[in-house]
Amino acid sequence: MDEHEQNYSEAKSEVKDKGNSDEDRDTLSHEELVEVTDTTLSELLGQDPLLVDLPQGVTLEEVGAQVALEQGQSMTIKILRGDGEEMAVVVPQRGATVLDLKRAIRRHVELRLNRSKRSRTLSWRYVWRSHWLYHDAQKLKEDWAQLADYGIHNKSRVKFVKRLREKGVP
Structure with a gap:
């Protein structure tokens, strides 16, 4: 299991602990999903030597511009x-x-x-x-x-x- 799958599982288990209904146990709220996605992207971008200079909350356009610069x-x-x-x-x-x-x-x-x-x-x-x-x-x-x-x-x-x-x- 790679790191972002682990983050997803951890977030999902937190939801299971908090919620009572079956529906709450199987899904993440929008805010939780955004948070998991942001942390996973930040970790992935921090590990890539070409994209490490990008700021937190990077946009797709900024990633594309950085890749175009490198190429x-x-x-x-x-x-x-x-x-x-x-x-x-x-x-x-x-x-x-x-x-x-x-x-x-x-x-x-x-x-x-x-x-x-x-x-x-x-x-x-x-x-x-x-x-x-x-x-x-x-x-x-x-x-x-x-x-x-x-x-x-x-x-x-x-x-x-x-x-x-x-x-x-x-």
Whole structure:
């Protein structure tokens, strides 16, 4: 019997001890099943050398991105915020656009806010209207432009820069 089957049996035996009816003895509640699944996944991910860096409560998307990174199908881009904080986001290696980068930044920030249990809503429309993404003194203006056209590759650094109003533009 492997470890996750053992966890399931232990959880099931706890339910048998607590419940009185036949139905309670044979099934787990939803909460108990979620708990068993989370602990089993955490143990399995902790044992895998490729996935050990992933945080608790990992999503399927994060696991897929980590596997794609290890296989060389994706790249990591460091995003430098104005307050000095650095975020690492993952985008596809080939054909990635500025829009893909913006979506990856959004996913990263939303996951981080959810994990810190902060209920804060960001207006991404406001963020992109008031800030530029910069790489090597180039504004990443066009959402459909390829990242490679700007010279962005694996482990490149991109900065958030406050937009200044241009003369002659309302």
